[in-house]
Amino acid sequence: MDDTASSLACHGLEKYLGEDESRVHVLRGVSLAINPGEVHAVVGPSGCGKSSLLYILGLLDRPDAGTLWIGREEIATLSDDLLSARRNEELGFIFQFHFLLQDFTAIENVVIPMRRLGGSTDGEMRERAAGLLDAVGLSDKADRSSRALSGGEQQRVAIARALANDPAVILADEPTGNLDTANSARVFALLKDLVHRERKALLLVTHNPAIAQACDWIHTMRDGLIVDSAWHG
Ligand SMILES: Nc1ncnc2c1ncn2[C@@H]1O[C@H](COP(=O)(O)OP(=O)(O)OP(=O)(O)O)[C@@H](O)[C@H]1O
Numbered sequence: 001m002d003d004t005a006s007s008l009a010c011h012g013l014e015k016y017l018g019e020d021e022s023r024v025h026v027l028r029g030v031s032l033a034i035n036p037g038e039v040h041a042v043v044g045p046s047g048c049g050k051s052s053l054l055y056i057l058g059l060l061d062r063p064d065a066g067t068l069w070i071g072r073e074e075i076a077t078l079s080d081d082l083l084s085a086r087r088n089e090e091l092g093f094i095f096q097f098h099f100l101l102q103d104f105t106a107i108e109n110v111v112i113p114m115r116r117l118g119g120s121t122d123g124e125m126r127e128r129a130a131g132l133l134d135a136v137g138l139s140d141k142a143d144r145s146s147r148a149l150s151g152g153e154q155q156r157v158a159i160a161r162a163l164a165n166d167p168a169v170i171l172a173d174e175p176t177g178n179l180d181t182a183n184s185a186r187v188f189a190l191l192k193d194l195v196h197r198e199r200k201a202l203l204l205v206t207h208n209p210a211i212a213q214a215c216d217w218i219h220t221m222r223d224g225l226i227v228d229s230a231w232h233g
């Protein structure tokens with residue numbers, strides 16, 4: 001990715017969800033740009049559209065209006081196949097509800113996205129996955145099945161999984177929501193350090209004011225709009 005382009009940018013994103021009388025105008029024109037090396041927080045009350053915005057930025061849903069770029073590439077021009085390729089190559093997504101494969105071990109959950117990308121041996125993938133699990137404090141639980149992990153442990157596996165393919169852009173929906181103070185600080189430091197050191201881009205949704213304050217930018221959302229964007233870097 002060349003350094004003059006934002007890692008991720010959107011302009012005028014709109015989204016409607018639901019049918020008929022329950023139809024909601026969930027995003028009403030959202031614009032932002034995240035440059036390499038920046039950590040952005042999105043804050044705002046429950047239901048204001050944070051997760052809906054992340055799903056669109058993460059190429060998991062299409063907007064009803066507006067434009068989205070990953071690097072220099074405009075997403076609307078991509079076929080569904082290219083869209084899923086970009087999602088796997090460029091984006092790491094940490095879900096609000098982590099969606100691990102319960103029948104698989106922690107390390108297998110981290111290896112799965114690497115296998116989709118291809119190009120590495122099984123040994124290389126397992127070594128990288130083990131390193132990521134170590135970075136989130138789970139080296140001793142790599143071979144446990146996901147269903148035998150606590151909520152916070154599962155969340156940390158999900159964070160390791162999001163980093164599996166070394167994404168340029170990381171989107172995280174309350175990545176520390178299930179974590180105690182120590183683990184919350186640890187994974188936030190890990191993500192922030194990675195972004196600053198390797199010029200990645202991170203957008204995270206958080207209800208934790210201490211984490212929001214430690215980000216380079218804070219965007220405040222209300223009723224489907226960003227009503228304030230403040231630089232804290
Ligand atoms: N499939 C759907 N059909 C209709 N409305 C929906 C649908 N999904 C979400 N909504 C509504 O869209 C709005 C935005 O939801 P969203 O999940 O983006 O909120 P959020 O800001 O992430 O909230 P939270 O902090 O609780 O996670 C909410 O009012 C929600 O009820």
Ligand SMILES: [Mg+2]
Nearest residue numbers: 050051096173
């Ligand atoms: Mg949400």
